Amino acid sequence: MSSETVRTRRTGPGTQRSGRVSLVATVSDDLRRRILEGRLNIGDRLPSEAELTRQYSVSRTVVREAIATLRYENLVEARQGAGVFVRNNQPANAAPFSQLDYARISSIIEILELRAAVEMEAAALAATRRSPAQEEAIAECYEDINTLIGAGEPTHDADMAFHLAIADATNNPRFREFLALLGLDAIPRAMLRPGADIRTPKEYLLKIQDEHRQIADAISLRDEQAARDAMRTHLIGSQQRYRARLRSGSASERNT
Incomplete structure (x- = not known):
């Protein structure tokens, strides 16, 4: 970038x-x-x-x-x-999407399909509406992921923050609310049983990070269609990878 x-x-x-x-x-x-x-x-x-x-x-x-x-x-x-x-001093009720079946790749695909429908438009809106401060926030989140990849640390929290920063850049709070409802389950490699190994191959993370770069670049350049296309490539590509695993029956290997 x-x-x-x-x-x-x-x-x-x-x-x-x-x-x-x-x-x-x-x-x-x-x-x-x-x-x-x-x-x-x-x-x-x-x-x-x-x-x-x-x-x-x-x-x-x-x-x-x-x-x-x-x-x-x-x-x-x-x-x-x-x-x-x-406003309130009682814990919120269990949020929608909180009862996902972590053992099933099909649950990941369902979430990715839903995210694609929403986040493609979020990226397009962010490209046309983002402020300089919001552009900077997206860049900061991108660099957070780079830092974690270099340190060999998990990136799913930072990945979520990157997508939330894009949602914020739409200047429509409902996009962030949607992702907040999904929580960390929006990031497929975080949808693991407690205690599971969440290490992800560096080569895979670098590929995902290149997709993030293309999204961030398009938003920075205010290219609405390029931002939409880059987000589509990112999320549809993830769907295809998990569909391939579903077809091969390799659910037990899901750690990315």
């Missing part, structure tokens, strides 16, 4: 790109616990974004993503010009 197309991010204490996804989980988990335990009551205002940034020693991006997680769980709500307030 060219330097003109993708801009990387300056990092500081607590904001290493390879750990941003886990930092989001840390912040959202702590705030959720404070709400559910009654330390923050319904109607209470959460600390400001700047205060949370200082409190947790994380970036504003991490704080925003953590708050977004709580919003989609219906625990907090944003009020224009006033801040973010506790």
Whole structure:
């Protein structure tokens, strides 16, 4: 990806790109616990974004993503010009798509088909609507994946963050809500039984990352059709790979 197309991010204490996804989980988990335990009551205002940034020693991006997680769980709500307030202090009911059969490749294919129908249009909209900051967020997520591949660490969390950044760039919050409902199950190689081996061959990850690059480039260049086509190639290609496994009966080998 060219330097003109993708801009990387300056990092500081607590904001290493390879750990941003886990930092989001840390912040959202702590705030959720404070709400559910009654330390923050319904109607209470959460600390400001700047205060949370200082409190947790994380970036504003991490704080925003953590708050977004709580919003989609219906625990907090944003009020224009006033801040973010506790809306509910009860855990959300089990989300749709939460009862997938992890042992079946057919479940993966079903999710990929659904994602393709939605995310192709999301990529096209992102290409026409994205702001410079949203373009940068997509680039940061792309580089997160590169960092993890280089370190030999799992990439499924960062992969999900990349797709969420594209959803955000549509400037239509329903796209993020859709992916949030799917959760990590949107990433096929994360749909494994607890304790399963989730290591993925580096060559496969590099191929997927090249597909990510083409999506990010098209969005950066505001090429609506190219973005749609690149997302289609990415998700339809994944479907084809899993259909091939289904035909060969190699469900037990599913680790990518």
